[in-house]
Amino acid sequence: MNETSSETRSVVVEREMPFPPEKIWRALTQPHLIEEWLMKNDFKPIVDHRFNLSADWGAVDCQVLTVKPNKSLSYTWAAHGLESVVTWTLTPTGKGTHLRMEQTGFRPDQTQAYQGAKFGWPKFFASLEQVLARID
């Protein structure tokens, strides 16, 4: 890998949802609903609010950056040495909503994964198996 510490990369996942933006907004911003599809959390849709997402595999430290009800939401996402920003964008379409998630960031030391200090082989193989379960 030819990563440098300042290099920024991103992941984009987009999907057409047959639901209005208002309904999706609730699922993205109400803690008891967030818990159902993402992780346990103490989220509040308030700029600068710091919150945690937690799962059995660990926790993610977050801080709210922008809140535009029913349109867009962004927060920082820091976990396992990955510093990033997650941005949700909701665009109404004729049949529902185009939902877009972009995660932009970088990992200061990609090679730490080799050392296994924070990552570890068991975790690596667990995530590998999840990927395997999805491909035929």
Next chain:
Amino acid sequence: MAQSHDLLFRTLADPTRRAIFERLCRDGAQTVAALTAQSGVSQPAVSKHLRALKQAQLVRDRHEGRQTHYTAQLSALAPLLDWTSQMAGFWQSRFDDLEDLLRRMDQ
């Protein structure tokens, strides 16, 4: 997903083969005989797994007299350790759960 990913996933999907690879990662270079002694399968089976690992560039072999020593090539895993591919898989399944939830929610 890139073809190189497919080959890596397929190669590491077999539990016996994965165990051999993990052992090489953990304990360093090993001969076929040493790997066979702990694998619980026959030497030809171990050799076959090593050939598959070599094809996926997960191991390298070095001949020394009548012995062949195998070494894990961790650099072959680099595409899998890239955070973007890990997170893409993570978010795809979160989107699935989100869609399930939306279907269940009242207006």
